[in-house]
Amino acid sequence: MLDSQKINEISNKIKDVVSSSPLGDVEKNLNALLRGVFTKMELVTREEFEVQAEVLRNTRQKLALLEARLAELEAAGSGAQQES
Incomplete structure (x- = not known):
């Protein structure tokens, strides 16, 4: 051997x-x-893909928060218009 x-x-x-x-x-x-x-x-490399996927997740989360905030503002605005 x-x-x-x-x-x-x-x-x-x-x-x-x-x-x-x-x-x-x-x-x-x-x-x-x-x-x-x-x-x-x-x-792209797996690392680049993962980074972009994380950016997309964060962007979607921010968009959802902004949509909810806009809905609140629109509801408050329409409520104020009805009182006038």
Whole structure:
């Protein structure tokens, strides 16, 4: 059975071979290509999505409060007009 030192040596040799071969460049180019495609598709990260979802929740809550306040003011205004 191989010990961890031998496994590490083999792993390091594989990394050296891959990094010195065109395969390393292919990985970088593929990564850049995928980023470009995702940018064109206008995809967002999960973190960006969560931030915007929180902004939307807060906006909806404020809108509900403003609608309730407007209804109160309209009711008070119509009550004052009826008294006149």
